[in-house]
Amino acid sequence: MIEVPIHTETIRLSQFLKLAEVVADGVEAKLLIRDGEVGVNGETELRRGRKLRPGDRVEYAGHVYNVTKE
Secondary structure, X not given: OEEEEEOOOOEEHHHHHHHOOOOOOHHHHHHHHHOOXXXXXXXXXXXXXXXXXXXXXXEEOOEEEEEEEO
């Protein structure tokens, strides 16, 4: 599991993917999410605006990213 700290109470899924260096930009994030390649807390997530909070888990390509509070 890869810990990714955030500076705010919540972060949008697309922003989180950029912060975690999973994608290079928002367009790439949008495509991955739209194609159902990203999961949040064990379920496929299709909304790039999904709000994540510390404790949430994001899954992509066999990796798990844990949202933590900085």
